Amino acid sequence: MNTDLKAITMPKWGLSMKEGSILKWIKSNGENISKGEMILEIETEKVVNEMESPEDGKILKICANEGDTVPVGSLIAVCGKEDTDDKIINEFINEFNSNFTPDVSSDENEEDNNEKIKVSNLEINFIKTVNSKEQNILFIHGFGGDLNNWMFNQSELSDKFNTYAIDLPGHGMSEKNIHNSTLDELATLTASFCKENDINSINLVGHSFGAGVSIKTASLFPDLINSLTLISPIGLGKEIDSTYLNNFINAENRRDLKKEIEKLYFNSEIITREMLNEVLKFLRIDNVQTTLTKIQNEIIINGEQKNNLIEEINSIKIPVCVVWGKEDQIIPSSHHQVLNDEINIIIEKDCGHMAHIEKPSLVNDAISSTITS
Amino acid sequence: MSLKTYREAINEALLQEMQKDKNVVVIGEDVAGGAGTNGEQDAWGGVLGVTKGLLKHFGRERIIDTPITETAIMGMASGAALTGLRPVAELMFVDFMGVCFDQILNQTAKFRYMFGGKAVTPLTIRTMYGGGLRAASQHSQCLYPMFTHVPGIKVVLPSNPYDAKGLLIQSIRDNDPVIFMEHKNLYDTSGDVPDESYTIPFGEANFTREGKDITFIAMGQTVEICNKVADTLKKEGKTSTVLDLRTLSPLDEDSILEAAEETGKVVIVDESYPRCNIATDISALICQNSFDSLKAGIKMVTPPHTPVPFSPPLEDLYLPSEEKVINTAREIL
Numbered sequence: 001m002n003t004d005l006k007a008i009t010m011p012k013w014g015l016s017m018k019e020g021s022i023l024k025w026i027k028s029n030g031e032n033i034s035k036g037e038m039i040l041e042i043e044t045e046k047v048v049n050e051m052e053s054p055e056d057g058k059i060l061k062i063c064a065n066e067g068d069t070v071p072v073g074s075l076i077a078v079c080g081k082e083d084t085d086d087k088i089i090n091e092f093i094n095e096f097n098s099n100f101t102p103d104v105s106s107d108e109n110e111e112d113n114n115e116k117i118k119v120s121n122l123e124i125n126f127i128k129t130v131n132s133k134e135q136n137i138l139f140i141h142g143f144g145g146d147l148n149n150w151m152f153n154q155s156e157l158s159d160k161f162n163t164y165a166i167d168l169p170g171h172g173m174s175e176k177n178i179h180n181s182t183l184d185e186l187a188t189l190t191a192s193f194c195k196e197n198d199i200n201s202i203n204l205v206g207h208s209f210g211a212g213v214s215i216k217t218a219s220l221f222p223d224l225i226n227s228l229t230l231i232s233p234i235g236l237g238k239e240i241d242s243t244y245l246n247n248f249i250n251a252e253n254r255r256d257l258k259k260e261i262e263k264l265y266f267n268s269e270i271i272t273r274e275m276l277n278e279v280l281k282f283l284r285i286d287n288v289q290t291t292l293t294k295i296q297n298e299i300i301i302n303g304e305q306k307n308n309l310i311e312e313i314n315s316i317k318i319p320v321c322v323v324w325g326k327e328d329q330i331i332p333s334s335h336h337q338v339l340n341d342e343i344n345i346i347i348e349k350d351c352g353h354m355a356h357i358e359k360p361s362l363v364n365d366a367i368s369s370t371i372t373s
Numbered sequence: 374m375s376l377k378t379y380r381e382a383i384n385e386a387l388l389q390e391m392q393k394d395k396n397v398v399v400i401g402e403d404v405a406g407g408a409g410t411n412g413e414q415d416a417w418g419g420v421l422g423v424t425k426g427l428l429k430h431f432g433r434e435r436i437i438d439t440p441i442t443e444t445a446i447m448g449m450a451s452g453a454a455l456t457g458l459r460p461v462a463e464l465m466f467v468d469f470m471g472v473c474f475d476q477i478l479n480q481t482a483k484f485r486y487m488f489g490g491k492a493v494t495p496l497t498i499r500t501m502y503g504g505g506l507r508a509a510s511q512h513s514q515c516l517y518p519m520f521t522h523v524p525g526i527k528v529v530l531p532s533n534p535y536d537a538k539g540l541l542i543q544s545i546r547d548n549d550p551v552i553f554m555e556h557k558n559l560y561d562t563s564g565d566v567p568d569e570s571y572t573i574p575f576g577e578a579n580f581t582r583e584g585k586d587i588t589f590i591a592m593g594q595t596v597e598i599c600n601k602v603a604d605t606l607k608k609e610g611k612t613s614t615v616l617d618l619r620t621l622s623p624l625d626e627d628s629i630l631e632a633a634e635e636t637g638k639v640v641i642v643d644e645s646y647p648r649c650n651i652a653t654d655i656s657a658l659i660c661q662n663s664f665d666s667l668k669a670g671i672k673m674v675t676p677p678h679t680p681v682p683f684s685p686p687l688e689d690l691y692l693p694s695e696e697k698v699i700n701t702a703r704e705i706l
Contacts, residue, residue: 067610114374173374176569253577273580284539285571 005084005092006055008077010070013044014151015113015127015158018103020044021069022076025062032058033079036361040076047151048272052361055079061089071102114173117196120189125173126166128197129158135226135371136199139165140190142208142232143295144248146172146282149207152360157367161203166193168210170291177287181295183307187216191224200224203371207231207356208331209299212307219312227319229367231355232328234299235309237335242303244330249292251283263329266352305331314340321370323363325351344370377566379559380423382534383499386541387424387461389570391431394459397545398435399424400450401463401499408438420465421501421560443469447476447498451550454496455484459545464500466508467516467554481550482525493548497541503556503594503644504692510680513688515645517593518654520552521621527551527575528621532596534564536619539573546572556594576623580632584612587638587702590629590655592618595642595674595693602698611706621651626658633659637668638705642693647675669705674698 010020023041033039038050039059057079064076075096078089113127127147137157139150147154147165154163167174169181169189190213194202203226206214211233218225234240244263251257254276261276262268282288300306313320321344324333330353336345346366348359356363377385391397405428406417418425428436439446443464450462464470470477477498484492504513520528527549531537537555544551581596582589582603589599596617603613616632618625633639639659643652652673659671674693682688 067607173567252574273583277579281535281567281571284573285567285569287569 004082005060005078005080005089006057007075007092007096008039008054008079010064010072010074010076011042011051012072012155013042013049014046014148015129015155017044017046017072017151017155019069019071022064022066023048024066026050027053027059029059029062036359046148047275049152049270052359053079054361057081058083060084061093063093073100073102075100116173117193119192119196120185122169122178122189123175124166124169124189124193126164126193127154128162128164129154130162131158133160133162135160136162136164136202137367137371138190138194138202138204139163140204140206140210140213141165141168141171142210143245143299144171144279144292145207145210148172149354150205150356153205153356153364153367156360156364160368161371164193164197164199168213170288170295172282176285176291178291178294180298182298183212183216184220186213187220190214190217191221194224201226203227203229203367205229205231205367206233208353209234209295211235212299212309215309215313215316218316218318219309222317225318227321227370227373228316229321229323229363229370231323231363232325232331232333232353233309233313233322233335234305234331235307236313236338237332238304239332239335240300240305241330242300245296245300249283249289249296251280254280257283264353266325266327266350266358270358310338313343314338319370319373320344321346321366323348323355323366325353325355325358327351328353344373374565374567376563377534377538378561378563379531379534379537379555380421380561382538382566383423383541383555384426385566386538386545386570387427388430390542390545391427391435393570394545396457397459397461398437398453399427399431399461399463400437400439400446400453402439402441402446402465404463405433405436405438408433419463421557423499423555423560424463443473444476447473447481450496450498451476451481451484451494454481454494454550455492459495459497461497461499461545464498466512467500467502468511468514470500470516470519477520477526477550477552478523482523485549486525494550495545495548496550497544497547497553498551499541499553499555501557502554503558504681504688505558505594507683507685507688508557509683513681517552517554517621518645518650521651521654522649525550526622529553529575530593530619530621531555532559532591532593532617532619534562534566536573536579536617538566539571540575540619542570543572543575547575554593558594562597573619575620576625578619578625578628578632579617580614580628581617582613582615584614584636586611586613586636587640587706588614588616588632588636589698589702590616590618590632590639590641592621592643592651595644598693598695598698599642601695602702605695605699606702606706613702618651626662629655629658630663633663634666637666639667640672640674640698640702640705642674642698644676644693647673647678650675672701672705674701
């Protein structure tokens with residue numbers, strides 16, 4: 001196979017994704033592309049999103065056209081460093097296709113991937129990919145999120161690591177009836193979760209409130225945690241958009257909710273009605289609003305952040321990486337200034353509060369290098 | 374969250390609301406079956422088994438088998454609602470409303486208004502509607518336009534299991550009379566339904582597909598027909614918006630206009646008789662408010678103005694179908 005040519009394939013966004021449709025090619029044949037640049041728009045059962053280029057180079061041939069629906073892993077384009085003879089490109093395509101077999105596991109029902117486990121007396125929902133890799137990752141989402149927030153990260157990193165993603169209490173498909181949920185309690189829950197799964201060493205990836213949980217866990221259970229990758233963490237300053245949390249909890253319809261969800265992203269065009277509907281479905285479950293209000297009270301007091309984790313994060317002895325969207329409207333990225341020199345800080349421009357969704361390859365690279373550093 | 378049928382979703386909504394609120398009672402013909410006999414108890418659970426299993430949880434005090442008299446069922450349920458219970462009364466086939474329409478139209482629907490807001494009537498009437506079961510013209514009608522016509526009654530048409538559970542819980546918790554209409558053909562369809570209780574507010578239509586070329590407006594069973602048509606058209610390179618109205622009263626006018634204006638080409642698919650139905654009503658709404666956005670005349674797919682035929686080939690010809698919807702769409706695409 002010609003090694004100068006690279007295959008661009010249908011990505012796997014979320015563990016249940018089997019196929020995707022090409023909505024629009026942003027780049028066309030012959031155009032130069034660079035790694036991380038958006039090259040096309042893809043629609044899956046769950047989401048419409050732009051795909052980042054996995055390579056630097058030039059698109060030599062587009063193999064799946066707009067409107068096509070193809071299985072995960074299929075060749076959708078060939079890219080290379082320089083113009084290449086059509087014959088060689090076609091040989092490359094034929095060779096790729098003859099070696100490619102789509103995943104046709106009979107696992108039609110995506111819920112089969114979800115598992116439930118009783119931890120700290122609460123039923124916790126999670127998804128795992130365990131293939132006897134050396135390192136384990138646990139993803140912890142933020143306030144109001146769920147494990148699906150990691151759809152661009154978990155399956156991507158499952159090639160190199162064992163991965164776990166949980167729904168925090170009160171979220172996703174985990175128990176909704178909770179008394180309170182302080183960072184200390186959630187850190188204990190995180191440690192118990194690892195113990196229940198026979199994990200002795202784990203790398204935590206936390207977003208926002210989940211990043212706060214991660215810091216607390218590393219501080220209380222230092223022997224368990226191997227590294228931390230934190231995205232827009234709480235606890236490093238007083239400022240936070242407190243109206244966001246309140247309006248999110250109390251949003252009654254798509255229109256109200258959209259105004260809030262827009263604050264999460266630099267590019268709010270990413271937000272679809274489907275996304276908003278999923279959030280509304282969650283908010284409309286009995287007790288969810290009460291539970292979220294309890295959690296909100298653990299994050300905010302008198303309009304400011306309640307938790308101060310600066311000392312804890314700066315005294316952690318393991319590798320720590322902090323990724324922050326420069327245009328984060330929920331928690332300002334300037335909070336990174338309190339971090340010590342040991343910590344790897346990445347401030348990404350054109351990115352909001354959801355770097356793991358807006359800049360997945362950046363975040364995935366950051367996670368990988370933090371774990372292996 | 375797990376896969377449940379439309380029937381199971383409705384049963385679960387009743388079970389959970391009855392567990393939560395002791396004032397919720399179920400009233401109807403054979404809602405359990407076997408009352409007052411030595412025969413099998415809970416033999417039926419309603420004519421299509423929707424309420425089966427509730428008897429063992431709540432007993433005869435709360436799962437009430439009635440004589441075959443819709444007039445008495447609606448009178449009993451309205452009075453019970455007025456005096457503090459939250460009855461879920463079953464009007465087996467909506468076609469039978471003829472014998473209890475005074476209770477619904479002149480009594481239940483008017484209490485709040487006539488008593489100056491001092492009376493509330495938290496009554497839910499569950500009923501089956503629609504064709505396709507070869508049940509002939511007295512057991513196959515839709516009739517939802519007639520209820521929608523009457524102020525004071527809310528009209529709900531869930532199109533899938535998730536909506537069925539959330540909208541039924543909302544109906545039971547609502548303080549006004551609600552007609553909750555279940556299409557006979559939908560009971561065995563399945564979808565993801567959360568195990569927890571949840572609600573869906575009335576007056577919020579749902580976009581089940583989003584596109585640029587054409588808009589389908591649908592309700593109840595016709596939603597799935599339109600979804601399939603949208604998926605077929607997509608393979609031909611045309612994208613569609615499909616709007617599921619979910620509730621006919623209250624009606625989500627904003628979403629209807631938004632959906633119409635997005636593409637400028639509208640097909641409304643309504644299984645009820647074509648004179649004075651939901652399609653004609655919505656069509657007028659769009660013409661009055663969004664005329665300048667239209668790129669083609671509004672199209673309607675409805676049955677002809679005749680009783681529902683008993684003959685299977687004729688009934689198939691009578692009902693809106695994917696084929697009719699797609700052919701109609703092609704006229705304006």
